[in-house]
Amino acid sequence: MQTTAKPMPTNATADTIASALSQAIHEHRLAPGTKLGEDDLSDIYGVSRTIVRTALQSLAHQQIIEIKRNRGAFVAQPSLAEAHEVFEARELLEPRTARSAALNATPDDVALLNDHITQEHAAMDTGDRGRALFLSGQFHIEIARIAQQKTIADMINVLIARSSLIIALYWRRESALCESQAHHALIKAIGDNDGARAEELMQSHLVDLHSALNLNELPAVEHDLRAMLLGDGKR
């Protein structure tokens, strides 16, 4: 039996769609290189191509996808050079931001961070690696938010989205995703309002991540957009 159409919840906005795609990319449900056809997406979300286009342009500005003229939108495939650039930028921004966060953090903030970690562990336990990855990214964004630097937080947000693509392409499997420990230590430093230590920990955490990149590029794969994005278990 073929499942056809079903226009979807509809009334989706450009932001909704951009978020959904962004999250799907974060969680590695959409692989680098995957084509994002406008008609496909408008069918899936039940809106016109106009809206889809707006969403795609937004993602293109974040360099999460690449729009090739007359060819369409594709999930970005950062080069190795870009990969290094992204992590170098993160190394400039995040350590000092972690320091600010440590100085600003309230108990509520710390609780929220702990909550993040808990969810991260839960996702790991259920084997949902993609979700764990997404949450570990959110952790970094949360720290930027706590630092109350919206401008910097926005930049980090974009860098983390790109990092997710980089991890999808260049991660060497040997180095197990041992983020949890680093994140735990960070929370402690932040909870203690120890700015210097938070900065230091973030710095080394990023260096760890950066050095865990590999040199050989992986090929891009095609996916069933609807299944990847809606994830409903119809077969």
Add this chain to the structure above:
Amino acid sequence: MQTTAKPMPTNATADTIASALSQAIHEHRLAPGTKLGEDDLSDIYGVSRTIVRTALQSLAHQQIIEIKRNRGAFVAQPSLAEAHEVFEARELLEPRTARSAALNATPDDVALLNDHITQEHAAMDTGDRGRALFLSGQFHIEIARIAQQKTIADMINVLIARSSLIIALYWRRESALCESQAHHALIKAIGDNDGARAEELMQSHLVDLHSALNLNELPAVEHDLRAMLLGDGKR
């Protein structure tokens, strides 16, 4: 005699329009708060609203303009808090980028920077303060380019555009725009491949700029879009 219509060179692309608007804002020909009507712009550039919209969305992503739903696009009016954030972000990124630039710079790069300064002086001499401001921004972007960090350069690019708005709103006139001297010193450090000094100079240059901001917000003014954007001397 009233000058009407004249659809303009036409065949303008979204990028063309975004650049034109961006530059106009850089040069303070478009004041913060100015409304950018879609019909106005499509008339001016001779394209459909579709293209104009794409351009506006692009600028909105850079936070150069603000799009209010069902209200339209307006040149952004950064709050004082945002102003500080922008300069704090620049202080995180630019000094170290200047260091990289100093280490990477070729004689050609230095020549190009000197050329920039020359043009800046020329604009100053002809009293074209707007153009001088634009060029001094480009100077910073050029340094990021020399550092060969495209990702960071893009971020700095956006920050500088926002800085231009901030200067329009919060600049205290007393402190004369003495950028030239700081820029000269920077070029020297870069030409000597003296990374440490370049970083130091950039840092203090940014602190100078940051501390030259004022506290009282200026009101926004309306402008004749066509005249501001096309600048052709028809009266």
Add this chain to the structure above:
DNA sequence: GCGCACAATATTGTATACAATGTTATGGCA
């Protein structure tokens, strides 16, 4: 004259139609 309700207008939001371009399939020819 002032304030409010409501109508008229203008502007943006969304969908759709058509044009331009790229991709794929087909068929002739060597």
Add this chain to the structure above:
DNA sequence: TGCCATAACATTGTATACAATATTGTGCGC
């Protein structure tokens, strides 16, 4: 069979039509 030209198709680019919303203007009652 293999290759190229060309036609059929699919997809994106742009313009326009219509709907939804905000803004402005008008007139009535007080």
